Amino acid sequence: MSGENISERSIMADEYEVRMDLLYTEEHEWVKVEDGNARVGVTDYAQKSLHEIVYVELPKEGMEVKQMKPMGTVESIKAVSEVYSPISGRVIKINGRLRESPELVNESPYDEGWIALIEPSNLNEELKRLLTPKQYANLLRKIIEKK
């Protein structure tokens, strides 16, 4: 397929990076399973669509979240976007650096810009509902075509 640069770590859908070691939602969140916990954030496409991120409303530690229900917001000057939790469970850690440096979501959406770490309550069942990197990249290509 044209416009696709394949490396070991990620694929590109147009200008948007899709990491190979993550699973995705159709609403542009990612999840990474680490020692049975789920680290979540928003995708490269999400941060580029919002442009300059100036505020992140983080979930609270200890909060119960449900798959595909809002757990916070990521905001630019003009736009607000709700962040849906890709996985149900309990928030055990949040990325407090985003309070002072929300721009980390722009600069490093898959690494330093992570949003929360969730202790999942129904991981195996819920992972099946998420998109693989290839499926997510295809979704992005469809979105780009429509524009």
Next chain:
Amino acid sequence: MQISFGRLSRRNDVKNMKRTVLFSFHEKHGHIGKYAGYEMPLWYKGVISEHMAVRDRVGVFDTSHMGRLLIKGSQAANLLNYISTNNYSQLDVMKAQHAFLCNSRGGVIDDFLAFKLGENEFFLVVNAMNREKDIEWIKENMGSFNVTLLDLTEKVPMIAVQGPLSSNALRKIFGDEIVKLKHMWSSWFSFDGVRTLISRTGYTGEDGFELYLLEEEKVFDLWDAIMKAGSEFNIEPCGLAARDTLRLEAGFCLYGNELDEETTPIEAGLKFGVRFDDREFIGKEALLRQVRKGVRKIRVGLRMIERGIPRKGMSILKSGKEIGYVTSGTMSPLLKIGIAMGYVSPKYSRVGERVEISVRGRLAEAEIVKFPFYDKRQYGRKRETNLKA
């Protein structure tokens, strides 16, 4: 993740959308969104850098989506005196004056700026989204007046040059005369042989100019000339997003947010655009009643004390009780905190009053503050800091 851009929405339905003459520039260099039926640039490099260019230096905006109407005839001033809240008879030629078109309840049909170009000729700049409604309203009410109404919107491109160094940039094109132009005055200049009306007005709180070019094809040359003249001051093209954050920081109203047909200029705190004198005008009785008996809601500025960005539609509370609503809100690029405008019950409108804003279910503390939101000694057209390029 679901992105909602509010009124400055991303384009999806481009059918029937209008474009300004400069659209090809915007499409090449900017991010396009829909506003008031137009495909307009929301930003080019980024909202924050464009915003700060205008606060610190100079920025240029295509504002050709704004409506531009000409009313002429021996009774042009009489018509304006009757359909608007201000008196246009005593206005000096070439001076501009703000006013409102109100309905009989005093609700705002539109707010506008009108220039008196001659004894019997007025040039109105109206809101893009209201242009057709205004034309209809004026036609309905001009029956017995000897006037003609012309819509020049698509024939006369409009560009705004705003910021403390705007006169430094424009004098290189139009000469020293432009520096002498006073706030709220206009004058005729020539650009490459084309008559150009220039006013010292704007919507950013900063010193600045608005240019109306009488030949649409020349607008690319004018835009280029402004960019070139401003390059030594690092001029930036600015989109509608920065235009919105700039006007909000300055405490200026936006129609559709702070103003609508259910809100009066008195409630919005804009008495400067309403003159009560001997003349009759539409809405006078309702507005006078409010001046005498008071209002139920009043516009205030809000500054967040706790974290969070207030947005249009959020509730304002006091001790858990709803006392008002937010009409515009943003993260202030200058102050780097959440700021908003909204309406509250007058009881709670005192500067310094602590209130809460309901930010998606969380109550965040905010404080009622004066307009503008910035320190007038440091920013805005009356700043004390002497900025020399």
